[in-house]
Amino acid sequence: MSEPVISKTSAYGRLSLYYVAFFSVFGIALPLWPRWLEHHVSLEYVGLVMGISYWAKLVFVPATSWMADSTGNRKTILLALSVVLIGGLILLPYLNGWVFYAIIWGAAGAALSSAIPLSDGLTLRAQQTLGIDFGRARLWGSLSFITFSLLVGWATDVFGIEAIYVAMVLTAVFLLIATISLPGIHTPPKPGKVSFFAPLALPNFPLFIVTVALLLSTHAGLYGFGSIHWNKLGFSNTQITVFWVIGVAAEIGMFAISGRLIAKYGAIPMIIAAAGGGIVRWILLGLASSVIVLVFAQILHALTFTLLYMAFIGYIAKRVPPAISASAQGLYDTLAMGIFFGVFTIAAGWLYQIEGAYSFYFMAVISAIGLILACVLLKRVRAHERQLSD
Template sequence: MAANAVAIRIAVFYAAIFTVIGLRMPFWPVWLAGRGLDPGEIGIVLAVGSWMQVAAAPWVASRVDRRGERRKVLAILAAAAALGYALFDLADGFLAVLVVAGLVAAVFTPILPLGDNIAMLAVSRYGIDYGRARLWGSISFTIAATGGGLAIAGQSERVLWLIVAAVAATAGAALLLPDIRTRRQRDRIGALRVLLADRRFVAFLVTAGCLQCSHAMIYGFGTLHWQGAGLSAGFVGFLWAESVVAEILFFVWGRDVLARIGPLGLLAAGGAAGLVRWPLTALGSDPLTLALLQPLHAATFGAAHLGAMTYIAQTVLPERSATAQSLHSAIAGGIAFGIAMPVAGVLYGQFGGAGFAAMTLFSAAGLVGTWWLWRTPGPGGP
């Protein structure tokens, strides 16, 4: 299969899965509220995804690495997730919704890290540009999050079936992915145990987690703070769009930056940008200042993400790579945010926008971790 065809198929997969995320993130709580769940119950249902991201995704990935087959498993998971979401239509009451949410999360949370794994294996095998394939995920997320509101038009029950359709499309896109396989593992130790016994890899997970959870305050309370400071909803929307556009532009040229400074250089760039972005964001809500700061998302998220994906690809054996991707997803997207979000809530409650400054500590910790990885002998270091 030609490299261009592989890149297009991976881009289609990212467009499909991020359409799901772009619909689910802003609109799924609306559907849950329409089913009569109160805010506390909605919070519990949403938390199931984070719990399963930590529990289910690495377990599934370790089995995938043991068998060496990825595409078939990914398509089955996506098809099961589409059926699972359809079951929500039959769920009546909090407990029923919670049970279905747990079942759906168990099959949905492994999908993105397994897709990332196939993409990074394709980078090694076919020489594709990961950033230019991944940017279609950012584009589709933006379209889904903005266009979804128009499609729903106040009819919250439509949310569920839009998500079902998008997850089904993800299953179809998974079938189009290249069938990249790795050799079967015949040892009894297992990829999970090997990776978690590697102090460099554990240090990398902590480093990447710190860099990503430095966004906890802005993800959780950015809109609330800016609107409370008197900024219009339109301008707040512009700020979010600006950050996504910056992320997309980085992914367009990220391969050239990666070639110059390597994955650890990208991680360091993400941390250094955070040392600028978060304390200045804490100073106030001046529109011009915020408009100048939001493009730093290209570094705090984009560079850190590309650096993490590439670090895994360059330092982990292919037959353990799915487990490594899922552990990264579980730590950076699950445990780290599970810790950082409550902290951000307390800080915002006590200090308001000044709490953004505390996110600088996460960026600084990520920089220290990157320095340690650079100084410690092993893959990716001296």
């Protein structure tokens, strides 16, 4: 059966709607979901519950990425992930004890975050085949994150902590509807058996994927305990969401210019810049108790996340064949938001119990390691490119 013809405008609109829906959920999950969890499980287990959702991606991401490359169909998989998320959220109020929360949110949280490499891969494919602007489509997600973070943060201050849960369920249903409307862009699968680990055979790819995954996972301390830490410093739920919004506003600005930066300077130098920004940001968040310092630290999100992620996309688009791109993005996500994020979230939780700032200082150390690896990567890639040109 032939695929329906999809126009550039239609694909852009549908993908933008998906990003609006996805980040309406994520705009609640990142800044506010730990606040809801700490009212249902003790604080010492919040990091463990969150961490297990990242570890569960060790199953979700390889399986879904392999299916995407084997079939060339990302949309059906995204639909299944949306259903798992909704099912998990519906079950949570009936649970008692952190173990059950870890199991159910482990699956639901993994389903939510596992959609990122697949949806971004679909958008990247639309960029390659239809010419849509990846950053422009992704911008709508950032705007949605801001809107829903502010609205739900305000609703939590007015109506209480359960407003977070209600908003999560409603936005998850919105996500399912938006997923149904996604364009069915097909990627021709590679002939023969597709291996999830095939991208690791590409020159310098293992070092690249470890470097970007390590740097992205430095957000574990912020995502797991940033809101809790700021609340203990005396900030309200509305103020906390404003801090998150500032980071996303900086993200939007970077999305608008990152393409030009990467085209001019290259992906790897931008990864180095992101690593340097991470060292500064995490140290500031550990030291910060004033609004001014917190605002500046959050503005650095433009480097630590957006520039880093767009450099990752740029590297993939240039150096990874489309037939194995889902596996390449899946490997990255498995490391960044699975293995590394899970370990670092739990480590941050232990450190936070000792002293809140320690969890951020730990992330600064990881950023420094990532900076060293990025410099090594740049040297190796340039040496490889010189060999090819000889």
